[in-house]
Amino acid sequence: MVDIDPNGTGLPGIEQLRVIVGAVMTVGLILSVLALIISAIVWGFGANSSNPHLASRGKTGVLASCGAAIVCGASVTLINFFWNVGQAV
Template sequence: MDVSPDFGAVGGLGDLRLIVGALLTFVLIFAVLMLIICAIVWGVATSSGNYHAATRARAGVLVAVGTAALAGAGVAWVNFLLGVGETL
């Protein structure tokens, strides 16, 4: 059996792909900006002895890295699931 999704049946698929691509770009840009800002705050707060701010900034760095990883891996995950779906 060769079963695969019919993406041609969706009206406005090209527009939908553009919108999703633009949203993914915004997410990655904001995640990188958040990573840069939080890393700077983490360094300054640690060097000045403000450990509460350093802890918050470290959490921000981890959230930014996780967000960028999830956004970047989302496309690969969907492609993998579509590949698995074709073999079922």
């Protein structure tokens, strides 16, 4: 029987890599908020100017930016969940 677990201290630089990944997650969340604001503005312009194509693009952007924020926020939980599923196989 082989029993191997992730080793958080096995290689130098692991802690710095965690800091970098956390910073990238923060940048992703900030960009999601920016995309949400821009998409909402586009949606509003499209709705007020009777331009259904522009309004549709704005709605799609709002949904995409919310989806990106969900993925950024839940990424650690998703990876841990699938890690546990893989360990149960």
